[in-house]
Amino acid sequence: MATDKHCKNELAAPSADQCMDHYGCIYENNHLITLMVDPADGSIVDANRAACSFYGYRLREFRKLLITDLNGGQEDDTGSFLDRALPGGKYRGNQVFHEHHRLASGQHIDVEIHTGAMRILGRDCVYTVIHDISERMRSEKRLRESEERYRDLVELCPEAILVYSGGTILFANQRTEKLFGIVKEELLGRSIDDFFIEKPLSSSEYNKLKAMSGIKDSFRIEQRFIRRHDRRVFDLDISGVPITYNETATLQLVCRDITQKKKETERAVRLQEQRHAVGFPLEDKAVLDKLYIPANTLSGDFFIFHRISDYEVLGIIGDVAGKGISAALSISALRVMFMDSLHSGLAPVEILQDLNRRAIEHMGEDYIAGCCFHFDFNRGMMKAAAAGINEFMYKPGGGEGMRITVKGTPLGMFAGSTFEQTAIPFQAGDRFCFYSDGMELLFSSDELCREYEYLQGKIAGSVLQDDCTWLSLLIT
Known part of the structure; x- marks a missing residue:
């Protein structure tokens, strides 16, 4: 009988105090920035130490705020916090979205928000984990600006420039139209071999353009080509250098027409x-x-x-x-x-x-x-x-x-x-x-x-x- 009683005690539901102790241990000691949000009105029910340190609010100050106060009450095209955390007004698994928040100091930051449903002590809450992605956003912005400058620069170049990967043209500047005899938009997604025939037909150097493996350094070759649609012969000086384009390992090819020079x-x-x-x-x-x-x-x-x-x-x-x-x-x-x-x-x-x-x-x-x-x-x-x-x-x-x-x-x-x-x-x-x-x-x-x-x-x-x-x- 003593043994049965002991087993029943082990299987008994934890007390409210035990739940709060367990919750507090996990929640407070979590290094992730975490907020508990009331799904009814968006008020902040609780914030852990990481959240208080990050935003610069004390816990009692947090509890006076709505989650929308952190973004200045602004809504974007995707709707409010609750619209995205509870699409359709219902729990639909974990949600991930971005917002622009303001710290207590007035500093603005970009955040990525992960939400999920949690019930604690009989109360439904939106469990909210926040990641600071300001540096990532700045890096992405710099990358976009760099790519825009790259595009502007290569469009001004007097030589034909291609970005080429795995046999496919990913980018072409305006000058390529004269060389290929076709508008540059029609080059994208196609191979150089669709437009030119090598002369002579075998060239170990030209094979570098068809596969990315093994190309770590810049190279330069001269090759004679025949344009397919009009059989015009071109002598090209091709300079290649490995670059990263749209997060893809590619080759940048500068094609200089040296036919007249030859x-x-x-x-x-x-x-x-x-x-x-x-x-x-x-x-x-x-x-x-x-x-x-x-x-x-x-x-x-x-x-x-x-x-x-x-x-x-x-x-x-x-x-x-x-x-x-x-x-x-x-x-x-x-x-x-x-x-x-x-x-x-x-x-x-x-x-x-x-x-x-x-x-x-x-x-x-x-x-x-x-x-x-x-x-x-x-x-x-x-x-x-x-x-x-x-x-x-x-x-x-x-x-x-x-x-x-x-x-x-x-x-x-x-x-x-x-x-x-x-x-x-x-x-x-x-x-x-x-x-x-x-x-x-x-x-x-x-x-x-x-x-x-x-x-x-x-x-x-x-x-x-x-x-x-x-x-x-x-x-x-």
Whole structure:
């Protein structure tokens, strides 16, 4: 019997005091901001310590307030607190919504409210947990403003810009319409492959655009495409960088149309090849062997021969600053200046002095390294002056090659530059080798006197660090 009585006591309902003690322990010690609200009128029945600390009200002050007092009594499009806590006037599970509250200090904050029904001591209440989301809202606002600035910025960009992820276009600026030949709204949600065909059809670099995996750094590729609807060919320079767009890992692609630039480069290459295909002006006086290998598409190296008479030739070998089209333009300008400098005299040192003056006047900081030489086959004398390319090789017939050094700074560097000139008598069987800096990076002095076939074979298996130009003149 004692045992049965003990079991019945254990199963007996807790007393009101026990309920209040249990409720108070959980409620008061909860670090979450918690309010108890009367669903009949919205009055605040109770507030825990976290709520008092957060809002700055004492408990007795809280109990004089309505829940709507915390938001200034304002209602928004979604209705009042009770409308959202008790949709339809009935309990329908937990509800979550946002409001704009004011603290006792007058500070305004954004809050996220979680509500649920609770019955305590025979009284129905709306159990209300409040989270301060002010910082989150500020962050979201900054993000929205940042995205708006991003959109404004990219719309002003003169290049086509896409945001691309997993094979799908998520964003396109106004400039893409000209490239794709379609309004940008019709690009969204589609793939680049819907509009362009690759040429060539396989490209490991282009596969980067089709999958996000493994792309952590920016990249840049050049690719030729054919636009599907009109078969127009485009050469594109594509710069890609991983970005987060709308909370999604994406690629931002800047597509620059370089079709015209590529055509100009190809014309410049053909022009360079034509100019460097020339032979020695006095073919009966010397045999010319030459190597001309650009490190890139266009070379900054050049050489020029000018026939003065039936027994005299003036020449120059050099390297202009810069690469590509700018280097090609500088070479064209230099050819004109070189011909004009012939009026200053025929001695190499006089040519370089006049070219230095013209380079300072017209070339800015585009310095020119060069070596100018003059062959007089009547007298059997070679004269050379240097401006940055300060050595060449002389190999007497049947003898060992000798490196000849001549001092002189690059053209256009200093207004008062002085240039040395050296004179070497020659006869049939002697050989002179003039070369640009790129050759010095690959060959020793002894090798630079070797035959054309040897040099060509070694260059073919090398990675060029600079343009390579080599001229060999065998006196006959």
